[in-house]
Amino acid sequence: MSKASDFGVWEGEVTIDLPEQTDAGVYFLGRIRTPWTERKQCPKNARESDAVCTVEVDPRFAPGLKDVESCSHLVLLYWMDRAPRNIVLQVPGHYGVQRGTFALRSPARPNPIAMSVVRLLRIEGNRLSVIGLDCLDGTPLIDLKPYFASTDSVPDAVVGWHRKT
Amino acid sequence: MSKASDFGVWEGEVTIDLPEQTDAGVYFLGRIRTPWTERKQCPKNARESDAVCTVEVDPRFAPGLKDVESCSHLVLLYWMDRAPRNIVLQVPGHYGVQRGTFALRSPARPNPIAMSVVRLLRIEGNRLSVIGLDCLDGTPLIDLKPYFASTDSVPDAVVGWHRKT
Numbered sequence: 001m002s003k004a005s006d007f008g009v010w011e012g013e014v015t016i017d018l019p020e021q022t023d024a025g026v027y028f029l030g031r032i033r034t035p036w037t038e039r040k041q042c043p044k045n046a047r048e049s050d051a052v053c054t055v056e057v058d059p060r061f062a063p064g065l066k067d068v069e070s071c072s073h074l075v076l077l078y079w080m081d082r083a084p085r086n087i088v089l090q091v092p093g094h095y096g097v098q099r100g101t102f103a104l105r106s107p108a109r110p111n112p113i114a115m116s117v118v119r120l121l122r123i124e125g126n127r128l129s130v131i132g133l134d135c136l137d138g139t140p141l142i143d144l145k146p147y148f149a150s151t152d153s154v155p156d157a158v159v160g161w162h163r164k165t
Numbered sequence: 166m167s168k169a170s171d172f173g174v175w176e177g178e179v180t181i182d183l184p185e186q187t188d189a190g191v192y193f194l195g196r197i198r199t200p201w202t203e204r205k206q207c208p209k210n211a212r213e214s215d216a217v218c219t220v221e222v223d224p225r226f227a228p229g230l231k232d233v234e235s236c237s238h239l240v241l242l243y244w245m246d247r248a249p250r251n252i253v254l255q256v257p258g259h260y261g262v263q264r265g266t267f268a269l270r271s272p273a274r275p276n277p278i279a280m281s282v283v284r285l286l287r288i289e290g291n292r293l294s295v296i297g298l299d300c301l302d303g304t305p306l307i308d309l310k311p312y313f314a315s316t317d318s319v320p321d322a323v324v325g326w327h328r329k330t
Contacts, residue, residue, distance in 0.1 A: 016225055018192065023305065024244055025187025026276045060181055061275060064253035066265030070325025075280055077242070079189055088229035100231030102222075102309045110226060111191045111307045115240055115280060117317055132316075140188065142276045144267045149322045151297075152282055157314045160235025 012098045014089040018110065028140035030057040030126070032078055036136055039082075043134045044094065052121065055128040055141055062126035069123045073147035074130065076116050079140040080107035103161060117147055177263050179254040183275065193305035195222040195291070197243055201301055204247075208299045209259065217286065220293040220306055227291040234288045238312035239295065241281050244305040245272035268326060282312055 033054040036042045043049040055076065057065060068074070087108045091098050101109050118132035128144075198219040201207045208214040220241065222230060233239070252273045256263050266274050283297035293309075 014228065016228070019225070022190025023193040024191050024246070026189050026191060026278075027184055027250075028188040029275055060184070061253065063179065063181070064266035064274075065268075066254060066263075067268035067326045068265055071268065071323070072325075073319050073322040077276070077278060077280070081189070085192075088226065089231060098231075100233055101229035103230075103232035103236065103311055105310055105313070109229075109308060110194055111242070113191075113242060113278070113308055115242070115310065115317075117319055119319075143274065143278055145270055145280065146268055146324045146327070147319060147322045148270070148324055148327070149320050153318045153320045153322065154238050154282055154284075154312060155314050155318045155320055157238040157312045157318065158236070159311045159313055160237075161232045162311070162313070 012091040013087055015086040016088050018086050026079065026142050028079065028142065029061045030055060030141040032133060032135055032139045032141055034133055034135055034137045034139070039136065042136060049134065050131055051133075052129050052131055053133040055130060055144070057126045057128070057141065059126055065123060065126065068120070068128070068144070068146070071120055071146045074118050074120055075145040075147050075152070076118055076130070076133070076141065077143040078114050078135060079142050080112035080114050080135070081140060082136070083107035083109070083112045085110050085112060099161065113142065117152070177256040178252055180251040181253050183251050191244065191307050193244065193307065194226045195220060195306040197298060197300055197304045197306055199298055199300060199302045199304070204301065207301060214299060215296055216298075217294050217296055218298040220295060220309070222291045222293070222306065224291055230288060230291065233285070233293070233309070233311070236285055236311045239283050239285055240310040240312050240317070241283055241295070241298070241306065242308040243279050243300060244307050245277035245279050245300070246305060247301070248272035248274070248277045250275050250277060264326065278307065282317070
């Protein structure tokens with residue numbers, strides 16, 4: 001563990017040496033089209049925006065979309081390919097307090113996989129129109145799943161550090 | 166797209182040729198310890214079990230756990246390393262109807278990444294005790310995140326195909 005000094009790493013942030021090799025590989029299944037081309041344009045979280053975004057699934061994988069249209073909400077996993085992966089303690093700009101990476105939803109994490117719950121508006125061929133994303137235009141899609149309220153919805157969940165800020 | 170014939174692929178299931186190369190690499194951040202060593206022992210979904218499971222985060226990544234103890238619930242992402250990745254249409258045994266892979270939470274998917282919402286009981290060093298998992302013992306962990314009810318909880322979400330079964 002060492003004090004961070006790389007470009008893009010802030011005072012108070014701490015990095016680690018990553019393993020020399022990764023352990024498994026992911027396929028990019030398509031791309032997410034959003035109105036945001038720079039990070040500063042992105043909403044801070046997905047509930048801040050009603051923008052309709054488009055998920056373009058590569059034709060190879062599109063047969064797997066059968067029955068997805070019956071889902072009101074989906075879980076999307078996507079690859080935050082511009083984020084550093086070696087930061088374990090970070091200082092989010094809008095909070096100004098050092099937090100552990102795994103206590104944050106920051107894109108900077110060892111595996112830069114974001115998870116968003118989106119509302120599905122419609123599917124046309126291999127293109128899904130959804131509401132509830134906050135990522136950059138062109139972000140690679142790595143999975144989509146049905147959202148089951150029975151297992152995925154916990155209305156009374158608490159993030160203690162956030163409640164205090 | 167071709168009719169499946171591999172071991173472990175069922176009548177009515179359809180496979181694709183996967184791309185020759187993966188697009189990005191993931192690190193295994195630790196292992197999940199559960200009571201289940203064979204797939205048939207695993208609960209069908211996480212709400213069926215109150216078993217306490219243990220998430221062991223590798224010491225290298227453990228500094229990132231700071232502040233996680235203030236979260237009542239977490240999102241865990243883990244790598245279903247024994248599942249085939251080339252199935253786009255599949256017939257889950259307990260339903261018996263052909264569905265698109267992206268309409269299912271099956272571990273068989275192009276990127277075999279499972280997402281579970283778990284209740285955090287406690288953290289001791291680099292070990293987290295949680296309730297709400299259904300995976301095999303030894304499953305690789307690839308991310309953990311705070312669960313925010315404000316963006317992640319949708320109590321009235323519907324999976325149409327499931328409601329009808």
